[in-house]
Amino acid sequence: MTHPKSILVTGCAGFIGSNLVRQFHKEFPQTRIIGIDDFSSGRRDIVQRLSKEIGGKFVFFEYSILNVRRLEATFKKYKPEYVFHFAAIPRVSYSVEHPRETSEVNIVGTIALLEAAKNHATKRFIFSSSSSVYGGAKLLPTKESENLPNPQSPYGAQKYAIEPICRVFSRLYGLDTVSLRYFNAFGPWQYGDSAYSTVVSAWLEALYFPKHKKAFIEGDGNQSRDFCYVDNIVQANILAMRSKKPFHGEVFNIAHGERTTVNEVKRLIEKYTGRKLVLDRRPPRKGDVRHTHADISKARKWFGYKPTVSFDEGLKRTVAWFESRKK
Numbered sequence: 001m002t003h004p005k006s007i008l009v010t011g012c013a014g015f016i017g018s019n020l021v022r023q024f025h026k027e028f029p030q031t032r033i034i035g036i037d038d039f040s041s042g043r044r045d046i047v048q049r050l051s052k053e054i055g056g057k058f059v060f061f062e063y064s065i066l067n068v069r070r071l072e073a074t075f076k077k078y079k080p081e082y083v084f085h086f087a088a089i090p091r092v093s094y095s096v097e098h099p100r101e102t103s104e105v106n107i108v109g110t111i112a113l114l115e116a117a118k119n120h121a122t123k124r125f126i127f128s129s130s131s132s133v134y135g136g137a138k139l140l141p142t143k144e145s146e147n148l149p150n151p152q153s154p155y156g157a158q159k160y161a162i163e164p165i166c167r168v169f170s171r172l173y174g175l176d177t178v179s180l181r182y183f184n185a186f187g188p189w190q191y192g193d194s195a196y197s198t199v200v201s202a203w204l205e206a207l208y209f210p211k212h213k214k215a216f217i218e219g220d221g222n223q224s225r226d227f228c229y230v231d232n233i234v235q236a237n238i239l240a241m242r243s244k245k246p247f248h249g250e251v252f253n254i255a256h257g258e259r260t261t262v263n264e265v266k267r268l269i270e271k272y273t274g275r276k277l278v279l280d281r282r283p284p285r286k287g288d289v290r291h292t293h294a295d296i297s298k299a300r301k302w303f304g305y306k307p308t309v310s311f312d313e314g315l316k317r318t319v320a321w322f323e324s325r326k327k
């Protein structure tokens with residue numbers, strides 16, 4: 001594939017977006033990367049670092065994807081060939097408390113972006129959907145075709161709402177779109193001090209920065225998750241961009257394809273850090289899904305997605321990142 005002249009990455013000050021920008025620049029050093037973020041949860045130091053590492057090929061704008069006038073101006077000037085859309089308020093419990101505010105960003109903001117992309121001949125729009133659209137799949141490993149989405153939170157419903165809208169944009173306007181349903185991402189640049197962190201980053205935060213976080217466990221720890229190292233998610237996005245075949249709004253699970261219990265995560269964290277995790281015991285979270293486990297064969301068949309970093313290796317790299325962090 002020839003290098004795209006320019007791409008747009010929304011949510012580039014966040015966890016997955018910033019990892020994508022860094023990796024994308026390694027693979028396509030000539031491409032200009034336009035980043036947008038309003039810092040609602042993203043971090044200024046992440047953007048400063050990306051600017052330092054990438055230099056002139058990274059152009060950053062601070063504004064909300066709800067700002068249609070600025071979106072229009074950015075698309076007009078830079079004409080991004082591909083849009084990687086990570087910006088969202090991605091917090092399940094926050095969405096339960098703030099259904100309108102989160103719908104505005106996660107639904108209306110995404111449609112604003114789709115509209116700008118179709119107005120400016122973007123080749124493909126890659127949407128970050130979520131395993132939360134399933135709301136507890138009946139069949140494991142979860143296949144896209146066998147499990148009807150049944151979201152249990154406004155956040156899951158918002159992600160699910162966008163998937164058919166992407167298909168409509170493909171059908172009506174010829175904008176190629178694809179939705180990637182990520183499962184339980186973890187890795188470097190996922191800070192553990194928010195109330196919504198995954199167990200991996202929350203426990204590592206508690207071990208390395210005990211002032212920020214106290215570690216706890218909910219239930220018996222035998223619940224399991226299909227934890228997916230962030231590099232695998234980044235690769236899935238880049239492979240989806242490279243695909244010659246149009247997607248027309250197709251939906252794919254992006255995960256590791258294996259599950260690990262929370263107790264096993266604890267054991268491995270203690271092994272790789274050499275530190276003892278002391279956990280407060282809490283009752284199981286209400287409505288929590290017992291297991292997540294994705295079937296990723298559809299993404300493999302369509303665009304060659306194959307997770308290359310195992311949970312174990314990903315955890316070692318994440319521990320190394322926490323060790324290198326100063327604050």
Ligand SMILES: NC(=O)c1ccc[n+]([C@@H]2O[C@H](COP(=O)([O-])OP(=O)(O)OC[C@H]3O[C@@H](n4cnc5c(N)ncnc54)[C@H](O)[C@@H]3O)[C@@H](O)[C@H]2O)c1
Binds near residue numbers: 036066131184
């Ligand atoms: N992390 C996961 O496990 C996971 C799982 C499934 C899906 N996803 C999806 O992947 C995407 C990235 O997730 P993440 O974990 O990197 O989240 P994150 O919170 O680290 O990053 C999201 C970024 O979007 C920015 N943002 C929020 N609202 C914005 C707005 N109105 N305008 C511009 N920027 C805005 C935030 O400031 C932040 O930098 C999200 O869409 C999320 O829903 C994540």
